Amino acid sequence: MCYIISWYFFLAVFRFGIFNPSTVYDHLGEIYSALIFGSLVFCILLYIKGHVAPSSTDSGSSGNIIIDFYWGMELYPRIGKNFDIKVFTNCRFGMMSWAVLAVTYCIKQYEVNGKVADSMLVNTILMLVYVTKFFWWEAGYWSTMDIAHDRAGFYICWGCLVWVPSIYTSPGMYLVNHPVHLGTQLALYILVAGILCIYINYDCDRQRQEFRRTNGKALVWGKAPSKITATYTTTTGETKSNILLTSGWYGKYWKLYCEKVRYRVIPGIY
Template identity: 25%
Template sequence: MKRTPPNPHPEYEFLGPPGAVAMLIVLPLITYGLYYNCRSGFGCPPAYWDAKDGLWPKVGSNPATYASDLWNFLLSTWDTDAFMVYSAFMVFLFVCYFVIPGHVVEGTVVGGVGGSPLTKDRSNYKLKYKVNALRTVMLIAVLVVATLMTKGVEPFLFLHGHFIGLITASLVWTFAVAIFVYIWSFIPDSNGQEKILACGGNTGNKIYDFVLGRELNPRFSASPDSTFDIKYFIELRPGLIGWVLLNFGMACQQYHDLGGRITNSMVAVLVFETFYVVDSLWNEAAVLTTMDITTDGFGFMLANGLLTWLPMNYSLQARFLAAYPVDMSMAHCLLVVMTQCVGYYIFRSANGQKNNFRRYGAAAPQNKGLKYMETASGSKLLISGWWGTARHINYFGDWLMALAWSLPCGLASPIPYFYPIYFAVLLIHRELRDEEKCRKKYGKDWDKYCEIVRWRIIPYIY
């Protein structure tokens, strides 16, 4: 088998190999830092730092001991019970994927390099995916209700009490999955052919390729008809469902601490974020048009984002409210609800419009009246509707929802606003990456498109 050589002139992203090394270290430390900086009894953020009081442990003054200090810190966060619970959750989702019925859908054209003779024609390379995530979460909901009715909230207090252990467990799974898919990318498929590699993950730099993801769509079988895709499975299930379960555990902790009630702020966070997750799973097939699936390789960066970063950091608002309850006024409630509703309307209707146009074409009844421009590559770019107002208008709706989930926490601490702040940076960076890819793909047609649709994310502002 002739292996596709690394790109001799790689175009690095995320500051290249040094940035990849930084992600391996900094991303886990940020997750730990958010936990140690916002806990019940210590302040959010804490008023002082002292290892004796169980806050973020101090690093020794001797640089030679930094590595051992970090390792000792990680060992101190190990929780066997938490690891077993997190692992059981992952195995449960894996079994549900195969056991629960679901229909198979065809994704959009994916882009990569290399591969078997059957996939050298990249213009028609599509994969098939099994859609059953919503049914999985419905089964989990039934199990949660049954547990509440028989045992009360007590079992769910585990999620709050073992949170630091769950972070470490998720990181163990993150590194295990990332290592597996990296090694898997070098193993030929069942036909003895090379895997399809991500364009940006085949640089020859081992650390960079490990972080960004070498293989585009790691699967148990290289056949395009295979219905199990590791990246697709992890994209929606562990992170989103785990996020909701952690939120519920924080609500149970508040219910326990407040003697049988939860605040309206906790209800708002629980309802809005659960609705977002259920809506995402309801529209599971829509993820097949995203860059995560079609363009980016699957490596440490995505594994960490979906297995650790998403559930552990996005549940920050609920964890804050469990420790520092907030009772919102009527005006406060109205502000939160309005922000959520406007954000959701923009996000879902814009994404739905794009997804319908890509899947069914301009002639479909649901796309009647939409204007578009054709490019030399044969692609069609929308220039009316939501996509005529801004080139990434869906990002604006997504960010408004992120803000709505932090507003119930009030203004006593800036830490619950980590998510909308980080998310704004992420969306701007993602928009810049997408702009660069589109400019390379469409050339002068993209410049023409940008003249028609001037604004990037927020009309008349950015």
């Protein structure tokens, strides 16, 4: 709902001449400078809050000030009872700014060149499809690493407040004054391939979450899935188990990939 409301106001102020979004592009330097500094201060305040006024018992220090600042002190820091700081920075600011800036660059290119290049259209559509998928399936986001495990520190909060709106939108930023003309056929190929990749990304997460929600009993592509039961020991010494999906998009091609790419980072070493 917040996504829809945000778009309603964005398009309304543009349609009625109240605010021209291309102004944002003209002042990106000032905006990003303010975000970099302001977000740094924000992360410092989060660090202090985690020490003096944590929102829950799911917080604590590693004993290393650098790690605590970078990784975060609290999993779910809140202002009051309902304002979740991590959710706001991730969803309401980071993801929403990604979508708005993508359209903003499209508008700016039209003002500069009198038309929108097919490369800009493909870029904007793919970004909007991805972000819209995110908000449409926002409930699924609660089971991801960002929300379930990553604490609210510099890594997540500064990243969503600065890295996402600046780096993730940079293709559109570049295309404003450097339009690339793909041609109808190539543009359609890239668009279809991009949408297919977004769908696969979504369906991988959906399969995994449905698999765990049903304790391995959900069908994957119409068949009972194969799985691995893994055990692990918590920091308190408690032994627990988890199930890993090996069917669907983690199937034979993943096994083939692992056979060919046996090292994670440094070939022959790690």
